[in-house]
Amino acid sequence: MLGGGARAAKPSFVSYISPEEIHIKEPIEKEVNPRLLPGELLLCEASTVYKYMQEDGSNRGTYGKLVCTNFKISFLDDDSASDDNEPEFKNKIVGENDITLQCVDQIYGVYDEKKKLLTGQLRKYPERLIIYCKDLRVFNFCLRYTKEEEVKRIVSGIVHHSQTPKLLKRLFLFSYASAAPNNTDGRNQTVMFDTLEDWRDELERTKGNVKYKTVITNEGYRVSEKLPLYFVVPICISEESILKYEGRGIPIWCWSCHNGAALLKMSAFPKEQDDSTSQMQKAFLDGRVLKKAIEVAECLERQHTNVLLIEETATDLCCVISSLVQVMMDSYSRTKSGFQSLIQKEWVIGGHSFLDRCNHLHKSEKEEAPVFLLLLNCVWQLVQQYPPAFEFTETYLTVLSDSLYVPVFSTFFFNSQHQRDTSTSGESLKTQSGPFRFLTVWDWSVQFDPKAQAFLNNPFYAEKPKPDKSQRKTARFKHQRQLSLPLTQAKPSTKRGFFREETDHLIKNILGRRIGKFINSSDEPPNNLREFYDSWHSKPVDYHGLLLPRIDGPEIKVWAQRYLRWIPEAQLHGGGTIAITAKILDLMEEVQSLQVKIEEEHSQAVSGDVHSVTTPRNSARLSSLFPFALLQRQSVKPALPTSTWKDLEDEDDLVRRDDEFLDLSGDMS
């Protein structure tokens, strides 16, 4: 459906000659054309660009053409090798040497060995161009052999299109949506939460409908442009009050726990200003955020109390915490469609400002904060700790994080449902024949063929036994929870009123606007929380029940797949968890083929060889960075870390000693 234009660039050919040697051989002038998506326009190009393989100063690399379109920056290899090395896992939209304009983080020019940040107008053109990407790739291009005219055009083109402020309607999203034949299938299992029915179903699924109701007050965005068209509030709240306060101060329902306790969020008027977003970029938050999520889970699960999360707009940390709580407490959120529905509910429809937080339009760096990545990071910790509990893999989370920068999908390119709706109608773009029909990122077939999509599914997932086949028609409700309402109902409403947390400074401080304090606070959690945490951890894990992350320092790991995948020296050939996964997949195949044979034997069919003939994957050949590493880049040389030994501070006397003191000079005679 994307036509032939979606093919990615082929893996690079490795040249072992340095650029200095190259003039011996004329670079092959071959016409290599970029593969363009529907609506994609070639803006500028430059030939004889030399792309270094890595920034290690080895000078190894390849010659090719560097192009910039309204969608991406792309390097096209002059010497595109044959198709033999087609990787098993590749993205159909963004190839190995493609950088979408939104994925560009910073661009540096190198002038006489000095690096300078390139932002706007350029007076001098660099001899080397270094592009840092938001998915942590680094591209290093040498422009010394490129015609001056072309250098000027390509450098200013790239800087202009990727680094300067943009209008929303200039996003590639719109050109693509109007040019691409739209035949996305509606078979996607993800609940989009853009209809009243979706909210009703969610209420019903979580048995929240006893105390909460859907409201249509915001139809036509009468109440607020920040709020979704439809949402859920406590039954006692009237439409008038919602209208009166423009949605502020109104508790909005996120999710109901099996015992009836609910998770709610509320936007409050700002009390004070602080630069919380910049704080967030710096801090290593995983552990802290997970801890707060545990606190919330404890309130819901054990104390049967409603929890209200308060934040200025209720669209940043509110989204992180409420999503995490649901991933921990609701096993449906740990399935692929459940997780995707959760992202729709809390983030996309919930009104997280993706456009601003990702700074897609380069409007303001102040607003940029990787809030969504923080969630993915935290979910990754859980996936690492409890592999059988998730239907998806870490690869799924990694490609989801990459999709943040692919403006082919509307999912991450609007600040609110309102903004999306008004843009879709095409009103603001008179020339176009709206309404637009955008793609959703949840249609993974756009980016990956079925074989590659298999890497998104977790082979160790302990699927929930399906209770009754007759009920399977309503697939969405298969994760219904047991309701134990009497407990909550019998409990008299707490002295503090309906929302206990209204007076709870702790949560307010944490989830209010004062994120800075939250990060730096080292407040020991109350004892009952520690007890809740310890007692949960002392029991065997139920992969379909409540899941609490382990949050002690040594348990929080670095998401190596996302952060280290482009570093060739970090590869382990035949190592990493993929080595084990490959073994299990082999065994699963073998078991399956045995099943088939047993079935055949039962039906008295031809009797074959007893032992399975499935050819095992050679796990030794896979890299630990699989599926992101490219095998042809394998080098035999082991990588040595650059050793920068730090001083052993006050231990100088020890350092200088010998193992055992013995004067050897006397032995000699």
Added chain:
Amino acid sequence: MASSSTPKYNSNSLESSGKRTLKDGTNWEQNEEIPRLPGETRVTDKDVIYMCPFNGPVKGRVYITNYRLYLRSVENDPVVVLNVPLGVISRIEKMGGASSRGENSYGLDITCKDMRNLRFALKQEGHSRRDIFEVLTKYAFPQSHNLLFFAFLNEEKFSENGWMVYNPMSEYRRQGLPNERWRVTFINEHYGLCDTYPALLVVPYNATDEDLKKVAAFRSRNRIPVLSWIHPETQAVIMRCSQPLVGMSGKRNKDDERYLDIIREANGQISKLTIYDARPNVNAVANKATGGGYEGEDAYPNAELFFLDIHNIHVMRESLKKLKDIVYPNVEESHWLSSLESTHWLEHIKLVLTGAIQVADKVSSGRSSVLVHCSDGWDRTAQLTSLAMLMLDSYYRTIEGFEVLVQKEWISFGHKFASRIGHGDKNHADADRSPIFLQFIDCVWQMSKQFPTAFEFNEQFLITILDHLYSCRFGTFLYNSESVREKEKVTEKTLSLWSLINSEKSKYTNPFYSKELNRALYPVASMRHLELWVSYYIRWNPRIRQQPNPVEQRYMELLALRDDYIRRLEELQITNNSKIPNSSASSTSPSQMMSQVQTHF
């Protein structure tokens, strides 16, 4: 273990880790109140309060034998159990005096070598503390009291004899030695040439025993360069030795110089011989002051010298001490990563691994023979040669191969286990103590973590080795050298740790192991790939729990299922082949069995 009188262990309590040791003695009387090994005798028992750092005070009774300290709680449910071989005790201190106030402030504080401390509160009346202190001191430090190690009293029986695992001659034969360039020499048969080397040595064919004697005079403690490993294809070798006795005046020794040249030529190599000095450059220079030093350029023009910057035993000891501070009893909460960094433990691991990778790569792709030494050639040198061998030779990645590697590079070549561990010795502050072998095992663990299918053994194997490095239940790690071990008749009078392990191999086997021959395995030694070995260093903390690996469980289930299917299939084929037309009454229907396997593709 299932007997009714045995306490039910709380699988979640930290004390359950004692179970591991307990299980080792499974063949002992099950209805005994406390576990005892054959040869283990009861010494005393007392009511105490165990000051558990995680669960608070635990009332219990402590039983002391000539092998272990065993505590069982009297009130707790589930029962709390401590099972500590006395060998792990490094220091026993009295806490609180006669005037001590405060609850539970009077008693004993025991520092262990395995990353934990034990604290017992005792009654002030009577002489209960003095008695227990004296008994513990006596049996925990038998060397200081003219007593035998428990290993000499142990009467356990095993189906395998671990002393048979390592035979130097057959190991050299496995490597294809001797050959026309390398010979086996018996010059050290009675440890006359070098008392810390093994009796059997492999040296260049072209060097005579007379030459060796001359070379010995120029090497620290006579530890001459000898062969550790030969590459089956390149014929490049890994040699090990101690530092040359260059001294301040820069002495030279023609025999040593010629000997190194013979080594270089032995694999027909024209390039230089590579010498890796494990020490930091400055330390090597400083060693000249005490008569040591390194191979200078002038004296050894055909050699290339590199320093690997690995620090000495004292630095390593302090580093581990700091690590213990941040993980026991409580894990440093607020600044975990920076605390961990400040211990430098992983930084040291990185340097050891980096050094070993360089050695391995030089021999393998550089096709050059290497000579490895530090000062005496029994600490850092052993780490480097054994790790390089583990990277190059897949045999050492099997259970038996690894046992051979430890036996060869560490035990037979005189790593001073007695001094480094301080077996049975009360002098806890001895400067000779250092966790060099632990550091090596940590490096092995890092490799096995990075290559989870490349090793036949599992983590339990490594932890068991470390547990018995201290326990003194086996003779394996006792004493400093082969010559002393021979004098003490260790192989006749004690049991080998490998007997225990090889008799129960399945317990120590990695289910994911894929046998691969001759594949060099280079770990990534950068900091981002090194991890703290949590399940060893923080294993006493109940919050950092090692849950059964769900992926491994899944794999085991699948393996069982596969075997079951293969059996059924064979049965079916037999039935079908015997042509009984009506087989409708056969056991299970396939669809019933199918429901057990879930696949997601």
